[in-house]
Amino acid sequence: MGMTITEKILANHSGRDRITPGENVWIDVDILLTHDVTGPGTISIFKKEFGEKAKIWDNDKVVVIPDHYIFTADQHAKRNVEFLRSFAQEQEIENFYDVGTPRYKGVCHVALPEEGFARPGEVLFGTDSHTCTAGAFGEFATGIGNTDAAFILGTGKLWVKVPSTARFVFDGEMPDYLMAKDLILKIIGDIGVDGASYQAMEFAGDAVHSLNIEERMTLCNMVIEAGGKNGVISPDEKTMDYVKAKSNKSFSPVVNDSDAIFASERKYDVSELPPLVAKPHSPENVEPAENLSYVKVDRVYIGSCTGGKLTDFIAAARILNGRKTAVDTFIVPATTDVAKGLLERKIDGKPLRAIFEEAGCRIGNASCGACLGGPEDTFGRLNSEEICVSTTNRNFPGRMGSKKSQVFLASPLTAAATAVTGKITDPRKYL
């Protein structure tokens, strides 16, 4: 009986030849990621449990990327970044991307692969639920809390219950109006926000492997919105090309055994799927965009680990090029690399940034921004009863700020089309 990618990675990291879903195993950690919201608490627990003068298990394997509450006047938030700064200094953590320096990156899940820390076959834990994004690189990546992270800081190990794997196969040719966001919303709409509870979600099929790396990250990013433990995509040539360009560390990719056992398999033909939207207040509340043209919106938000990568802005610019926005439209690049891409990448000879400015968009600094609300002065935050179409990942009550606001989740194409009309709009209207 063979093993899945997830089972093989966990077996390799627990010194076992084989393991089966449901077992608890202690595994060795390759990378621990943390940021400004969860890092300070993690550090406090580490010091309490291992001692004030304790050293972390491996300072090359800890990556600290402040990204959440950066462009705010909130003094507690500033103090938290300072907390990370002194810990990085004390522990000699080189992989620290400090605020206010040229090293500052922005959203950790997008910065992590940009900086070469996402590699096939490895184990990544992060103190953020969207750590699962890095499953796009064929690794085991999942979010944990501060206590577990502090345990890793001291020991380099953590226990996990081996998840079974649910497989989602997308075949057919991706239409130009469809994005990875539509595919993952389709799945969440079908199985619900706990439909893959504690399972590995593997994405397979020709359509998945036709996607670029950033789109694959979008797929894996939202497995947590279906309750998944991790998302994973079998590494292929595109994965290898990307990783080798970013990292010179050796790694060992793994693929499914031919007789691997999957807990379930669902198949989709992408040519039959329409652009989708998740209505308030749950990512499972999914409906085709074309059915929602009666919904007037106050705001469009394009950003975050889910929908703020360069691919996402190229998609939005395809529609916004030469058009004007009818409602407030916020553009928040995930990272400083993406922000640079907005200047360098052109459509019809015009940089993306210029396209967005001419369309009347407001452009913010690289960070998590208003995806999770944050302090009240956060750029784009929903402070009242706004109705917003957003390329982010969650629309539970109050996620983007006020619990009176309403968030509709959509792809960057659908968000851009909506920005032009002021009502939820199927992007096929403009493509």
Next chain:
Amino acid sequence: MSQNKITGKVFVVGDNVDTDQIIPAKHLVYNTHSPEERKLYGRYAMSGVPDEESGLPKGGVKFVNGDGFESEFKIIVGGKNFGCGSSREHAPLALQVAGVKAVIAQTYARIFYRNSVDGGFLMPLESVDNIYKSFSTGDQALIDLEKNTITNSTTGKSFTLRSLGDAADIINAGGIFSYARKIGMIQTVASANV
């Protein structure tokens, strides 16, 4: 957490209560290890639950009153997928600071469950059936961990809970650190509470 019985007033919520409802993101800035700031997590626990769903079946019940730091409700009864959303450990921590001893839900999102267990914040207990409609906010309840039951003392009805399974060892030890010390995986450290 080795006591076998937990009693208290229940606060009732529905399905899919996510971590932004348990503790809204804007409050995540307080220092969890400063006694003064830590209390604020208690004050704002469950403050993100929409008013109409806050304290079912009627709603409109404040989990923590006004300027207080603790809740009068020691037990939360919810439906399925309690604690979905972010990995913030501030969620079980906020409930603990507010005085919650146990949460009963039919199912949990795994990160919340793990955080509750590994951090030793509270007992995440699973009911066999979805039972939140059998409780009204303010009812008295008795949880018996030997019999694996929760009884609504106000109505007299009892419901079966699942056994803790693999998590029992860590819960009984008081969290992942105590557990790892117990099995000799990590050494006792000077400043640690063992």
